[in-house]
Amino acid sequence: MKTFKCFAPAVLPFIFALSLTLSIPADAAASMQWSASQQAAVDHATASDAALRSKLGSLYSTFTSLQSQLQQADQSISSLHYKNEDAQSSLTKQIKVIDxxxxxxxxxxxxxxxxxxxxxxxxxxxxxxxxxxxxxxxxxxxxxxxxxxxxxxxxxxxxxxxxxxxxxxxxxxxxxxxxxxxxxxxxxxAGADPLRIKIKAEKSTATILNKNVSPMWKGVTQSIKVGDAKKINNDLNTLVSQLRQIQSQKQKILTLENQISTILQNAKTQLAST
Structure with a gap:
């Protein structure tokens, strides 16, 4: 029986360590990879359908890649957010002591x-x-x-x-x-205030989406346990779609944080010209 070499257990855990309100709980995230026994079950379920095996292999690869991308997005958002907060605090203090x-x-x-x-x-x-x-x-x-x-x-x-x-x-x-x-x-x-309100709304949406990830992953593992290859594919595809939606939310947040960064830089430039 052929196995999916791309499904190696070495796949990085899905841990959003720096995402704060956007993160999936660490215990749920850490389990979002197929164990050796689950991999064996997938191999067995797709043994008679090479096309489905290839499709599922590609889908799982996308799934693991998305996890890594989401983790990187969380880190970028967190880093830029705190950079913006520091810049805002510094500007507020400097404005008070102009001249x-x-x-x-x-x-x-x-x-x-x-x-x-x-x-x-x-x-x-x-x-x-x-x-x-x-x-x-x-x-x-x-x-x-x-x-x-x-x-x-x-x-x-x-x-x-x-x-x-x-x-x-x-x-x-x-x-x-x-x-x-x-x-x-x-x-x-003040131009950054509406953007911060938008970020709060986008985070709220992302949080709602994240709450569905753990149950969806459990659905995937149940399908593996049953040995239904098509259901494994459908459930994993639904989960990937969910992660793409979360990724879209994170990109919106990152874009908004970058817009805030531009505003802060404009304020800094104006301050330097006083």
């Missing part, structure tokens, strides 16, 4: 200018209050003397106020620019 050093220096410059000119401005204010009091007392001589002193200080006071105003305007301008930059980058990042 932080510049604004801190400008704020300090305003405070220093106010401290520097405080004695002058306080003196000028007090002098004008004295002028007001002298006017009320109708003391023309005192008023004249005080106004002369005020006129002497006026230019210095104007310079001081202009200096403070310029520094305050520079600070306000920097804060406005920071807010605008933050808004623009956050707007770019």
């Amino acid at each position: 932080a050093d510049k604004i801190a220096k400008l704020d300090q410059a305003v405070k220093q200018a106010k401290d520097k000119y405080k004695p002058l401005l306080s003196m000028y204010t007090a002098l004008n209050q004295q002028i007001t009091t002298a006017n009320k007392l109708k003391n023309k001589q005192l008023t004249s003397v005080l106004k002369a002193q005020a006129d002497t200080m006026k230019i210095a006071v104007q310079i001081a106020k202009a200096d403070i105003k310029n520094k305050e305007q520079a600070l306000a301008s920097a804060k406005t620019k920071k807010t605008a930059s933050q808004k623009k980058i956050r707007s770019i990042l």
Whole structure:
């Protein structure tokens, strides 16, 4: 009796170690390969039908290949997902501190200018209050003397106020620019939110599909036990179709994660240009 050499027990177990919510339970996955006794039963069931034996051999090869492809897809999704999460976290932190050093220096410059000119401005204010009091007392001589002193200080006071105003305007301008930059980058990042919602939906669909895999595999093994070659072929074909659907879901998820990665890169580029 001929055997299917391609059905060697060395086939890698179907373990989706990194797929998280997408994975088939490890105990079910580990059993998704034909044992030596099951291989013997398949050989016996197809002994009189070479065409079916070849078809089943090709189908089983596709089945094992799909398992490997799904495992690789899980690893790619997991790797890209965590890379995107790290990038998102890093960008969020960087956005908060845009121009932080510049604004801190400008704020300090305003405070220093106010401290520097405080004695002058306080003196000028007090002098004008004295002028007001002298006017009320109708003391023309005192008023004249005080106004002369005020006129002497006026230019210095104007310079001081202009200096403070310029520094305050520079600070306000920097804060406005920071807010605008933050808004623009956050707007770019917001483009990833709908994609994350789609990923959640695709994962949910994949989870539902995965729940049927273990029962389907049990159906295949039962067919092998009965020795019905056609049923083995039909059941395995149904299982392969199920794995293809799961593969399609994983590809959708990977595509969405790549789209998120592009958005994050765009946000990073925009951040670098601020």
